[in-house]
Amino acid sequence: MSDTILVLNAGSSSIKFQLFGLEPSGRLARQLKGQVEGVGGQNPRLVVADASDRPVFQEACPPARTADLEAAQELLGSWLVGHLGAVPVAVGHRVVHGGPDFAMPMLVDDALIERLAKFAPLAPLHQPNNLAPIRSIRARRPDLPQVACFDTAFHRGHPEIADRFAIPDSLHQEGVRRYGFHGLSYEYVASRLPEMAPAMAAGRVVALHLGSGCSACALVDGRSVDSTMGFTALDGLPMGTRPGQLDPGVVLYLMQKGQDADAIQHLLYHDCGLKGLSGISNDVRELLTSGQPGAGLALDYFAYRTGQAIAALGASMGGIDGIVFTAGIGENSAPMREKIATRCAWLGLVLDPERNATHGPRITGPASRIPAFVIPTDEEQMIARHTLATLQATKGQPG
Ligand code: AMP
Numbered sequence: 001m002s003d004t005i006l007v008l009n010a011g012s013s014s015i016k017f018q019l020f021g022l023e024p025s026g027r028l029a030r031q032l033k034g035q036v037e038g039v040g041g042q043n044p045r046l047v048v049a050d051a052s053d054r055p056v057f058q059e060a061c062p063p064a065r066t067a068d069l070e071a072a073q074e075l076l077g078s079w080l081v082g083h084l085g086a087v088p089v090a091v092g093h094r095v096v097h098g099g100p101d102f103a104m105p106m107l108v109d110d111a112l113i114e115r116l117a118k119f120a121p122l123a124p125l126h127q128p129n130n131l132a133p134i135r136s137i138r139a140r141r142p143d144l145p146q147v148a149c150f151d152t153a154f155h156r157g158h159p160e161i162a163d164r165f166a167i168p169d170s171l172h173q174e175g176v177r178r179y180g181f182h183g184l185s186y187e188y189v190a191s192r193l194p195e196m197a198p199a200m201a202a203g204r205v206v207a208l209h210l211g212s213g214c215s216a217c218a219l220v221d222g223r224s225v226d227s228t229m230g231f232t233a234l235d236g237l238p239m240g241t242r243p244g245q246l247d248p249g250v251v252l253y254l255m256q257k258g259q260d261a262d263a264i265q266h267l268l269y270h271d272c273g274l275k276g277l278s279g280i281s282n283d284v285r286e287l288l289t290s291g292q293p294g295a296g297l298a299l300d301y302f303a304y305r306t307g308q309a310i311a312a313l314g315a316s317m318g319g320i321d322g323i324v325f326t327a328g329i330g331e332n333s334a335p336m337r338e339k340i341a342t343r344c345a346w347l348g349l350v351l352d353p354e355r356n357a358t359h360g361p362r363i364t365g366p367a368s369r370i371p372a373f374v375i376p377t378d379e380e381q382m383i384a385r386h387t388l389a390t391l392q393a394t395k396g397q398p399g
Pocket residue numbers: 210211212213240282283284285327328329332333
């Protein structure tokens with residue numbers, strides 16, 4: 001059996017994994033993907049599929065063995081070792097926040113874990129979950145190399161002006177600044193662009209990561225120069241349950257009404273966005289078929305704000321040579337891409353209805369002044385690549 005790299009992406013109620021085989025050519029080939037879902041709930045399941053998305057294993061888990069992330073990870077670890085009969089050469093982790101300093105993935109040690117834990121208040125729903133499996137694997141297998149790959153790292157090359165808020169410098173020095181997220185997704189998209197659209201890849205591109213979290217990124221020659229996400233993953237575009245850009249006066253108002261930080265945090269992360277605006281659902285599929293006025297308003301707002309963000313990032317770059325759609329909504333929803341493109345008609349963007357309906361990859365034709373593509377994202381592949389590269393840089397070739 002070939003050497004493998006395990007990629008873990010631990011969220012609040014699930015722990016997702018992918019296993020990549022390291023082929024003699026150096027290529028990383030996905031072997032398995034799966035997740036323990038429903039962690040902490042009544043009906044947890046372990047679901048595993050092969051590289052072609054064919055189910056290979058599905059089993060209900062005893063709730064007592066998945067009461068929290070640590071327990072779920074132990075269960076997943078035993079399954080992997082039992083079914084594969086081997087441990088991976090390294091584990092790569094998605095870590096949402098790398099703070100102002102980390103522009104690259106880092107090999108995990110105790111000092112790094114402590115530094116990353118300090119960023120938990122900046123990503124309260126993600127960072128503690130991301131760090132939980134890192135800690136427990138380190139406690140059990142201190143010899144197993146682990147690599148932390150940050151969603152913020154790809155944005156660290158922004159010009160200073162893009163990452164500043166207009167606040168006193170002392171706050172900026174304390175870390176109150178714009179970081180940008182979804183970096184692993186944008187880095188993957190940027191890595192695919194040269195083969196898919198070489199002229200566009202070398203130019204000014206707005207990439208739209210539209211999933212349950214949403215953001216837009218300005219890419220110049222494949223590098224991020226600006227992003228709609230800021231200090232936390234709340235800013236920028238409206239999302240499934242987060243509002244996106246919001247006047248900070250709204251938060252002051254809620255505080256003055258007596259709401260505490262936990263209540264406001266819950267509102268902003270769970271009850272806003274498409275869900276809050278529609279009063280129906282955070283899921284675009286449900287809203288598209290709902291027919292209720294709130295659903296239409298939420299989808300129109302989503303397209304309106306996304307159109308505004310495209311224009312703003314165009315201003316950051318001095319023009320736009322192409323647009324890329326990615327993630328759950330961006331990859332799968334032709335009607336939402338159409339709605340957003342309509343907001344960009346002034347740019348000369350015209351989608352080809354047939355190409356759009358079949359999800360591209362190119363979704364514009366000769367009638368469009370600029371091209372638009374759908375590029376399915378693959379954050380786990382990016383993490384596996386980074387993990388391998390970090391391992392090779394620190395230890396020489398594995399195996
Ligand atoms: P992600 O976070 O990238 O997995 O995206 C999840 C979101 O993508 C879901 O909440 C849905 O709103 C959206 N989504 C997934 N598939 C579709 C689809 N076929 N049409 C519209 N939206 C979709």
